[in-house]
Amino acid sequence: MEENRQLPLSLRALDRLSWNFWWSWSAEGPGVFRDLDPEIWEQYEQNPRLLLAKTSEYRLAQMATDPVYVERVGRLGAEFDLYMEVKTRWPRSGASRVTPEHPVAYFCAEYGVHNSLPLYSGGLGILAGDHLKSASDLGLPLVAVGLLYRFGYFRQRLRRDGWQEEYYGETQTSDLPITLIKNQDGLPLLIELTIRERPVRAQIWQAQVGRIPLYLLDTNIEANDETDRWVTGHLYGGDRETRIVQEMLLGIGGIRLLRQLNIQPHVFHLNEGHSAFLTLELARELVQSGSLAFSEAAKVVRQRCVFTTHTPVAAGNDEFEPQLVQRSFGAAYPREVGLDMEEFIALGRSDPDDTAEAFGLTPLAIRMCRSTNGVSRKHGEVSRALWQKLWPGKTVDEVPITHVTNGVHAPTWAAPLIRALYEKYVGTNWSESLCDRKRWEEGIGKILDEELWVAHQLLKERLIAFIRHRSFQARLRRSESMEYTESARSMFDPAALTIGFARRAAGYKRWNLLLTDPNRLLRLMNNEGRPVQFVFAGKAHPQDQQSKYILQQLARWRYDPLVRNRAVFLEDYDQEIARQLVQSVDVWLNVPRRPLEASGTSGEKVAINGGLNLSILDGWWLEGYDGKNGFAIGDQSDPAEGVDVDAADAESLYRVLEQVVIPGYYERDAQGIPRRWIAMMKHSIQTLAPEFNSDRMVAEYAERIYS
Numbered sequence: 001m002e003e004n005r006q007l008p009l010s011l012r013a014l015d016r017l018s019w020n021f022w023w024s025w026s027a028e029g030p031g032v033f034r035d036l037d038p039e040i041w042e043q044y045e046q047n048p049r050l051l052l053a054k055t056s057e058y059r060l061a062q063m064a065t066d067p068v069y070v071e072r073v074g075r076l077g078a079e080f081d082l083y084m085e086v087k088t089r090w091p092r093s094g095a096s097r098v099t100p101e102h103p104v105a106y107f108c109a110e111y112g113v114h115n116s117l118p119l120y121s122g123g124l125g126i127l128a129g130d131h132l133k134s135a136s137d138l139g140l141p142l143v144a145v146g147l148l149y150r151f152g153y154f155r156q157r158l159r160r161d162g163w164q165e166e167y168y169g170e171t172q173t174s175d176l177p178i179t180l181i182k183n184q185d186g187l188p189l190l191i192e193l194t195i196r197e198r199p200v201r202a203q204i205w206q207a208q209v210g211r212i213p214l215y216l217l218d219t220n221i222e223a224n225d226e227t228d229r230w231v232t233g234h235l236y237g238g239d240r241e242t243r244i245v246q247e248m249l250l251g252i253g254g255i256r257l258l259r260q261l262n263i264q265p266h267v268f269h270l271n272e273g274h275s276a277f278l279t280l281e282l283a284r285e286l287v288q289s290g291s292l293a294f295s296e297a298a299k300v301v302r303q304r305c306v307f308t309t310h311t312p313v314a315a316g317n318d319e320f321e322p323q324l325v326q327r328s329f330g331a332a333y334p335r336e337v338g339l340d341m342e343e344f345i346a347l348g349r350s351d352p353d354d355t356a357e358a359f360g361l362t363p364l365a366i367r368m369c370r371s372t373n374g375v376s377r378k379h380g381e382v383s384r385a386l387w388q389k390l391w392p393g394k395t396v397d398e399v400p401i402t403h404v405t406n407g408v409h410a411p412t413w414a415a416p417l418i419r420a421l422y423e424k425y426v427g428t429n430w431s432e433s434l435c436d437r438k439r440w441e442e443g444i445g446k447i448l449d450e451e452l453w454v455a456h457q458l459l460k461e462r463l464i465a466f467i468r469h470r471s472f473q474a475r476l477r478r479s480e481s482m483e484y485t486e487s488a489r490s491m492f493d494p495a496a497l498t499i500g501f502a503r504r505a506a507g508y509k510r511w512n513l514l515l516t517d518p519n520r521l522l523r524l525m526n527n528e529g530r531p532v533q534f535v536f537a538g539k540a541h542p543q544d545q546q547s548k549y550i551l552q553q554l555a556r557w558r559y560d561p562l563v564r565n566r567a568v569f570l571e572d573y574d575q576e577i578a579r580q581l582v583q584s585v586d587v588w589l590n591v592p593r594r595p596l597e598a599s600g601t602s603g604e605k606v607a608i609n610g611g612l613n614l615s616i617l618d619g620w621w622l623e624g625y626d627g628k629n630g631f632a633i634g635d636q637s638d639p640a641e642g643v644d645v646d647a648a649d650a651e652s653l654y655r656v657l658e659q660v661v662i663p664g665y666y667e668r669d670a671q672g673i674p675r676r677w678i679a680m681m682k683h684s685i686q687t688l689a690p691e692f693n694s695d696r697m698v699a700e701y702a703e704r705i706y707s
């Protein structure tokens with residue numbers, strides 16, 4: 001790419017804007033960049049740096065002399081400067097000890113800030129991205145630490161027979177809005193640690209998410225052994241050994257990076273256990289610098305660290321064989337922490353004396369943090385039962401694990417058309433009063449039915465255009481028949497009830513539940529006058545053959561003449577596909593096996609756009625559902641002995657669809673407007689938007705967990 005291309009004077013603000021992801025959640029940012037050159041914008045994954053490099057000189061000159069466009073650029077630049085100028089708005093009420101001098105240090109293995117920064121796999125990363133954006137909007141001092149994966153997470157395409165294939169794209173750092181941190185001599189600043197008895201060095205990149213710096217460690221440098229250059233190769237790629245060395249880099253390297261940058265955090269937030277080794281590094285510092293024994297050091301560390309767990313099953317927690325821990329850390333590190341190898345390994349065991357147990361990052365994190373929380377009320381409960389064994393004397397209810405329910409970043413997920421309605425009815429500063437229930441109640445109550453319905457309908461038409469475009473391209477690539485490829489141009493019907501289902505293809509998410517009775521489903525889909533259409537997307541873990549098989553079944557369905565026009569699988573689920581879906585579907589379906597959905601956030605994104613949730617009462621929906629703001633599948637009681645839960649939930653799903661959802665959607669007045677449905681959309685926004693947003697979540701962390 002051409003380095004530092006000089007933009008025409010009137011467009012120069014675009015350069016500044018392209019270096020901070022703030023543009024991606026500003027009202028006008030995405031449109032301003034897209035309009036510079038819509039084709040290049042899509043071709044390069046909506047990456048402003050590449051857009052500015054690839055747009056032709058002639059096009060730049062045209063736009064630089066278009067007064068309307070120049071005006072928009074100027075306005076966006078001014079808005080950005082204003083946003084960045086406002087110094088910290090935190091604390092809102094005195095007592096907090098989180099300050100710009102002593103910020104929160106937030107650690108996560110993945111970050112889903114925008115689809116042009118491919119450092120995420122799914123929910124955890126998107127949540128982390130939303131956390132940073134809300135911290136920025138709220139003015140909460142926070143710095144984030146992660147890894148720069150050269151190949152990111154795997155990308156998905158389906159073969160003609162429907163089988164999932166994986167491939168990787170290589171990320172060029174020069175294409176991204178990230179800057180390499182240098183030392184006084186102008187050379188890359190390096191941190192160093194010992195992994196597998198070898199010195200490993202990492203350079204540090206900085207991305208800017210509004211006011212929040214995101215530091216990313218990168219071992220792909222010549223000074224490293226060839227193997228060690230791959231430590232930051234793939235996100236959740238490789239084997240157990242790759243995983244542990246990545247986690248050593250994140251935890252130990254992350255602390256060393258903060259020290260190098262002279263950042264002194266008030267609190268360290270371990271978002272999931274991947275970064276738990278940071279607690280050992282903090283203990284090591286204390287043991288090395290003074291005369292503290294490990295047990296004393298651990299007390300100090302505990303005061304500084306808080307932990308969020310995201311996994312409701314024991315098997316989902318990261319664990320390592322003791323030999324692997326020993327090999328990766330070497331003999332010296334435990335000694336520097338003030339422990340022998342046995343004591344060191346015991347830190348990761350639920351029962352320190354059980355030498356058969358593996359080394360788990362969750363027990364380590366719980367032990368070394370003063371606070372542990374789950375990500376919904378139910379998940380808090382589940383976590384207390386799951387980890388009770390760490391508090392032998394306590395009953396489940398006494399286990400000190402709390403919860404902070406996940407939320408989503410409204411300006412990132414709300415469609416521009418919906419934002420415009422919020423500006424008009426909730427107020428131009430709607431995104432600064434996200435938690436003001438009363439304002440939402442009143443504002444949304446004033447929206448005209450027709451206005452909301454037209455906006456939603458337009459978004460659905462956009463979704464269908466997107467589906468047709470993506471399907472056409474995918475069919476071309478697979479060399480499908482002419483007739484079948486062409487038919488993509490007319491698939492789907494903007495008037496039909498459209499149900500979205502997109503998530504990881506993992507067992508407990510029960511992708512096959514909907515297909516329990518295919519004939520019953522086909523009858524619903526093809527009901528003359530009241531048709532239903534489905535949009536699916538999601539990746540299966542490369543080693544999860546069973547989930548890949550279920551995806552294949554679904555994908556092969558596309559050739560069935562009864563289904564062709566009414567169901568589609570969009571390949572390579574990512575943030576862009578998620579945005580298209582959550583902003584436009586009528587209904588969002590979620591059918592996890594209870595109580596395994598820790599929170600789930602995609603349904604919250606749908607709610608912010610006026611879509612309705614149709615979901616099992618688990619995770620966030622158990623808190624959000626009030627009987628009138630969407631639909632519940634099954635109930636919240638514990639299943640009776642011997643009941644086939646999957647069969648019962650499938651029956652409930654079909655019945656709710658047949659008796660409530662479909663009749664409700666097609667109930668129209670003389671003007672063809674579904675009044676009662678629209679009332680439900682409004683009630684859903686009123687009750688869910690002010691609660692399940694990430695401003696509420698981050699404020700709750702700041703007030704209850706960080707301080």
Ligand SMILES: *Cc1c(COP(=O)(O)O)cnc(C)c1O
Pocket residue numbers: 121122123124126502503504573574575578579599600601602603605
């Ligand atoms: C929001 C989101 C998720 C998480 O949604 P769940 O409800 O937890 O499945 C996963 N992937 C992408 C791309 C998302 O945007």
